[in-house]
Amino acid sequence: MALLTLRGLTKRFGGLPAVDGIDLDVDTGEIVALIGPNGAGKTTLLSLVAGIVPPTACTTFRFGDRDLVGAAVHEVRHAGIGTVRQAPTRFPSMSVREEVAVGARFGRAETLDHRTALHRADEVLDLVGLREQAAAPVTSLTLHGTRLLGLARALAGRPDLLLLDEPMAGLTPGELEHAIALIRALRDEHGLTVLWVEHVMPAVDLLAERVVVMDVGRVLAEGDPAEVRRDPAVIAAYLGVPDAGPAGWAGAPGAAPSEEGGPRAGGA
């Protein structure tokens, strides 16, 4: 059955539709990749679901048995949707363990106590492979480390659905392999559902069970990766363009900053 149901989701920025009447269903346990050329509206769609950006119009936004039309960011989080943005925002005054513990403490409507939150943080840090950096300041992490931190903070709040915005962009081949294995394990072993924006096509081929292609705010095509690859409309709109990398989302206020503006740590 559908875990997430969206109908007529629309966002206009000054008359210009960034997301234009999207209908989307995501079933429990699915890994769905959201692809499309720059400016297609993918990040805006994730921001709408996360509650960061209020929609211009939305007839249905159901998650499980919850109606989330007009819900605030923390209400979406409490319903069980964990969001990791492309340039993950951090709590610069905290250690890795503390930041993840914040996610554990407040991730659900019922606030966890001090000790339980820290314990939960340690479990999640083990899961994503950041345990050794637990005591390090969050500002000391590499790009991949920062993404893992964002993921850990989201996971610590015990989500049912993960929204990931370009988690693979800019990773080394080794890091990419780790990220792919991690997301697969989250679904296979922890039962999470994943809706995921990605530009790195090899990762999409390896991981996605269903691909939704967006262009100018609409769904252009959807299906399994191989099927979508053969779609002439998709080839014209997107695949003809060589991997442009995770560039900024021009014209979309509030969208994630470009890679150049994102956190970058000089990893040795």
Add this chain to the structure above:
Amino acid sequence: MSLLDSAVTGAPLERREGLLRGYLPVVLAVLVLGLVPPLAGGSRYLVSVATLLVVLVTYGVAFNVVFGGTGQLLLCIGALAAVAAYTSALLSGELGWPLAITLPLGVALATTGGAALSWLAVRRRLDTIFVGVVTLTASLVVHNLLLGRRELTGGETGLVVQAGSGTALRDPVLGYYAVLALLAVGLAGHRAIQRSALGWAFRAIRDDAEAAALAGIDVARTKVLAAAVASALAGAAGSLYAHVEGFVSPTTFAFATVDVRVIVAVAFGGLGTLLGPVVGGVVVTLLDEVLRPLGQLRLAVYGAVLLVLFLAVPRGAVPAVGWSWHRATARWRGRGTSPAGGR
């Protein structure tokens, strides 16, 4: 060492001392301030300066909770104190209502006002500077109302506070202990917040409000709550001071009198730290006494001090001293490491 760390530089979230250790800095600060009247040797002047100091520190704690805690630049601490003080003074003076009713009423009015400003700022998604502009404007409105409603407030001449005369509050030393008791409540409250889930939420919001919301924190509610707590404390301090002094005027609560001093004190002491306002308040009070001959020019000196502080030690002089102290002693003990968590 960890006492200094936790009291001055703000403890890492994950470490939470036992009750005794956690509240020890509060107890020590209040005990030290409690020694002033016996040491003043019966000097009314010294006790009156100390009373003003304790009230200033209490305002500082309020500002520290709302700005140091959640990053809301509430530039109306003086105005909120004025609202509570004039409400209580007028209702008791004109209508003869007992202090037990008018004091809480004044505090409630200030709390509502501060919370409403915060709610407005949250709803309109104002950033730090705009919150500052809006609340500064509210300050000026209150100030001009006090000046303009002369028949009620006495205008710039001020108002002799009838209520409270003949009570223990008018005894300088007992009055001093009354404001000190309120400061103790304020400091203990701040410590309790730091130790609770609310303290975690404050830290997360101050670090990054959007990330805090994504982590599940109700940012709007937390911000309004912080503003309400700060406004209540500022209001209580203002009205208590009015009844201890027996006199209020617009100058008592003017932006230049209260807010400028509070900002300098908290910036010097270290934003968001438990004892920052205490240390900063003492320094500002000493500065005040030294600069008294300069009259209004003192404000220029405050401006210069503020500039130097923000440029040289943006996190406050006291945390900077704390870190240097920690590093020095760590080296002395043969361990050249910085405190975990970097705070």
